[in-house]
Amino acid sequence: MIDFLTALLTPQLLEATVRLSTPVTFAALAAVVCERSGITNIAMEGIMLVGAFFAAWVGWKTGNPWLGLLGGIASGALFALLFGWATISLHINHVVAGAIMNILAFGLTRYLMVVCYGRQGTSDAIPLTLHHYKFAIPVLTDLPYAGQAFFDQTPLVYLSLLSVAAWAWVFKRTRLGLSMIASGEHPMALETLGRSVYRVRYFAVIMSGVLCGLAGAFLSIENSNSFTEGMTNGRGFIALAANIAGGWRPLGVFVASLFFGFVDAAQLRAQSLGFVRLPSEIFLVFPYVATIAAVAGLVRKSRPPAAVGKDFDIESGGE
Amino acid sequence: MSMKAGRITRIVAPLLAIPGTILYLASYFRGAWLLLAAFAIYLAGRAADLGVPAAAEVVRRSLRRAAMPVAGIVAALLIGAIIMVSTGYDPFTSYGALFYGGLVRGWSVSVLNATPLLFTGLAVAFAFQGGLFNIGAQGQYTIGVVAAAWIGLGMRLPGHIGIPLVFLVAALFGAALNALPALLKVRTGAHEVVTTMMFAYAVTTLSPMFIRAFGGDPSTSMHPYATDQIPASFWLPLFKDFLPKANYRLHVGILLAIGAAFLVRFVLLRTGLGYKVRAVGHNPVAARTQGISVGWITAASLLLSGALAAAAGATQALGLDHRMYQDLGSGYGWNGISVALLARNDPVAIIFTSLLWGLLDSGGQFMARTTRTPNSIIEIVKAILLFLLLAEVIYRKAGSSFGALFAGLAARMKAFGDSGGGGGQRGRGGGSGGEEAGA
Numbered sequence: 225m226i227d228f229l230t231a232l233l234t235p236q237l238l239e240a241t242v243r244l245s246t247p248v249t250f251a252a253l254a255a256v257v258c259e260r261s262g263i264t265n266i267a268m269e270g271i272m273l274v275g276a277f278f279a280a281w282v283g284w285k286t287g288n289p290w291l292g293l294l295g296g297i298a299s300g301a302l303f304a305l306l307f308g309w310a311t312i313s314l315h316i317n318h319v320v321a322g323a324i325m326n327i328l329a330f331g332l333t334r335y336l337m338v339v340c341y342g343r344q345g346t347s348d349a350i351p352l353t354l355h356h357y358k359f360a361i362p363v364l365t366d367l368p369y370a371g372q373a374f375f376d377q378t379p380l381v382y383l384s385l386l387s388v389a390a391w392a393w394v395f396k397r398t399r400l401g402l403s404m405i406a407s408g409e410h411p412m413a414l415e416t417l418g419r420s421v422y423r424v425r426y427f428a429v430i431m432s433g434v435l436c437g438l439a440g441a442f443l444s445i446e447n448s449n450s451f452t453e454g455m456t457n458g459r460g461f462i463a464l465a466a467n468i469a470g471g472w473r474p475l476g477v478f479v480a481s482l483f484f485g486f487v488d489a490a491q492l493r494a495q496s497l498g499f500v501r502l503p504s505e506i507f508l509v510f511p512y513v514a515t516i517a518a519v520a521g522l523v524r525k526s527r528p529p530a531a532v533g534k535d536f537d538i539e540s541g542g543e
Numbered sequence: 544m545s546m547k548a549g550r551i552t553r554i555v556a557p558l559l560a561i562p563g564t565i566l567y568l569a570s571y572f573r574g575a576w577l578l579l580a581a582f583a584i585y586l587a588g589r590a591a592d593l594g595v596p597a598a599a600e601v602v603r604r605s606l607r608r609a610a611m612p613v614a615g616i617v618a619a620l621l622i623g624a625i626i627m628v629s630t631g632y633d634p635f636t637s638y639g640a641l642f643y644g645g646l647v648r649g650w651s652v653s654v655l656n657a658t659p660l661l662f663t664g665l666a667v668a669f670a671f672q673g674g675l676f677n678i679g680a681q682g683q684y685t686i687g688v689v690a691a692a693w694i695g696l697g698m699r700l701p702g703h704i705g706i707p708l709v710f711l712v713a714a715l716f717g718a719a720l721n722a723l724p725a726l727l728k729v730r731t732g733a734h735e736v737v738t739t740m741m742f743a744y745a746v747t748t749l750s751p752m753f754i755r756a757f758g759g760d761p762s763t764s765m766h767p768y769a770t771d772q773i774p775a776s777f778w779l780p781l782f783k784d785f786l787p788k789a790n791y792r793l794h795v796g797i798l799l800a801i802g803a804a805f806l807v808r809f810v811l812l813r814t815g816l817g818y819k820v821r822a823v824g825h826n827p828v829a830a831r832t833q834g835i836s837v838g839w840i841t842a843a844s845l846l847l848s849g850a851l852a853a854a855a856g857a858t859q860a861l862g863l864d865h866r867m868y869q870d871l872g873s874g875y876g877w878n879g880i881s882v883a884l885l886a887r888n889d890p891v892a893i894i895f896t897s898l899l900w901g902l903l904d905s906g907g908q909f910m911a912r913t914t915r916t917p918n919s920i921i922e923i924v925k926a927i928l929l930f931l932l933l934a935e936v937i938y939r940k941a942g943s944s945f946g947a948l949f950a951g952l953a954a955r956m957k958a959f960g961d962s963g964g965g966g967g968q969r970g971r972g973g974g975s976g977g978e979e980a981g982a
Contacts, residue, residue: 266678266736314934319676319736323880324929331922338917339630461740468737505752512745516723519733
């Protein structure tokens with residue numbers, strides 16, 4: 225057992241933890257942004273998938289991964305806008321609209337695979353991935369233990385760390401953050417102050433699209449070099465759990481995402497070590513079991529925003 | 544006298560409708576005449592009981608109910624056609640193949656597709672009626688397949704004991720899979736979307752392990768993995784056994800599923816449990832003040848939902864597959880969500896929506912084979928259709944303009960001196976059509 229643990233806990237494992245937590249961090253931030261503003265967003269899985277496809281496709285067409293990244297962000301934002309239109313303007317139940325968006329995303333990416341690449345499954349590899357732009361931050365890399373794991377990384381990993389800090393600041397210090405919190409706790413109060421709940425919620429949904437687009441781009445053009453159908457593998461839902469476990473706060477969510485990244489990394493490592501005689505499926509199940517455990521253990525410690533998931537219709541006085 | 548006529552027709556109409564349905568499902572399309580005759584007799588009974596205007600009202604209400612879904616389907620197909628044209632496929636031949644394949648040539652495949660969907664749709668709808676979103680029906684479906692393989696491969700039993708036993712064990716497994724999400728929901732408020740979804744991913748991931756445990760050989764290059772065949776004594780009866788021209792694979796699972804739809808409807812509308820489930824789903828606070836134990840009812844609706852979804856898996860394994868296959872995206876659980884939403888959680892309406900989904904799937908495959916249009920376009924059309932029919936604003940506006948149309952027609956008919964009396968009422972009925980359907 226000790227052997228097993230020492231073999232497991234290596235610097236590479238820490239590096240993999242940070243790397244694999246990145247898409248969950250982005251998506252969990254998207255969940256925070258949406259839920260704090262009063263929108264239950266279960267469409268993140270689908271938005272990520274669309275972002276991953278377009279990042280890979282634009283990157284492949286232009287040969288430039290940075291343009292691919294822009295493609296992922298823009299498509300994520302547009303797809304999220306559709307979700308926002310459905311929930312905010314058309315007043316479809318948030319969970320129902322999210323489920324439909326996921327169905328649409330799976331169908332759309334499968335269709336576009338045939339249209340753009342002439343086949344199903346995996347897309348053509350893009351010539352240059354964002355992984356190529358990996359760089360170490362001079363002094364910080366030398367920090368003991370975590371230095372290399374956090375500060376010798378690829379661009380989107382850094383961006384995810386910055387995003388966590390930025391959103392923590394927005395919610396703590398800015399008027400915008402305050403408006404979003406009000407929109408999620410007591411939308412009518414925000415409306416009485418002369419600010420539009422619809423506008424705040426649209427902003428939140430589009431921002432969640434940007435974040436999920438980044439998460440998708442990470443999967444297809446930074447952590448690998450192509451798009452694969454269904455490659456998000458439930459991360460959108462794991463992010464929902466990270467949001468709950470992290471108590472609807474950017475920093476808490478970051479810690480929760482690191483935990484999920486660790487479980488994922490440990491699972492891959494344990495599988496590759498191979499000296500534990502267990503079916504490989506047992507390891508693949510780790511992240512899902514960990515998610516249930518995290519939700520079970522931590523959910524009571526925090527409270528969701530009061531008006532989350534509830535429709536707000538200004539014409540009928542907020543109900 | 545007239546009351547007696549009504550009572551007789553109420554017995555005769557189902558006596559015609561049931562064999563008509565069975566014949567139609569088995570691709571004996573002449574069964575449609577029996578269904579039409581049943582409807583005509585039912586109308587005649589209504590007319591004898593309550594007078595001609597009441598019977599006319601029934602026709603009008605059925606048409607009104609059908610108008611929005613049909614308009615939605617047409618609109619979704621049109622948007623799909625635009626997507627096809629802009630990506631270089633021909634919508635006319637594609638849709639021709641879609642409907643020929645789904646409704647005529649591959650109708651038995653459509654029915655086979657609809658069978659598990661109807662069960663999973665009922666599962667999702669039942670939870671929805673209790674205010675819960677069982678998004679993990681796929682996992683419960685898979686555990687139902689596991690139950691069938693476990694009993695079927697492990698025991699030697701005659702069919703009349705073995706088949707009910709499989710369904711019982713599958714239901715218990717499905718309920719057990721939802722036990723922890725139910726407990727967490729009641730105790731801590733953990734959102735069932737996250738927990739049931741995680742269980743679904745876990746069970747799907749583990750399914751190759753189950754297959755190996757049941758004697759499937761992992762070293763072979765067989766793809767997908769599968770167990771040995773379940774003994775024939777466990778197989779569900781085939782339509783072919785009593786209707787010789789029916790498709791050789793078509794099994795009676797669809798009849799079980801339709802029966803389950805009416806059973807769920809009965810439970811929801813006519814029993815104390817169903818009343819409580821709907822009360823909790825509608826307004827948990829009000830339900831609590833009525834003395835309903837919200838926690839127990841919440842748990843009960845999730846557990847029963849799991850049992851229904853597992854019945855889908857058992858039906859599929861005993862009826863069609865006759866073994867456990869590794870699930871490579873059959874999607875019966877996910878599509879169950881769609882058919883339940885489309886039917887607005889009305890159990891009997893799910894019969895029709897699951898058949899629609901089944902025919903779109905089988906027609907889509909026929910289309911992909913014959914015209915090279917990728918059948919994933921069908922997934923897009925399905926999502927658009929859901930979107931259009933669930934956007935209540937669109938729905939309400941379209942409903943009220945339909946209502947206005949009906950009101951106008953009614954007024955004109957009244958002006959012509961038609962039977963009278965019913966005219967004004969008809970207009971009002973038409974006007975409220977949108978809200979009624981939207982509720």
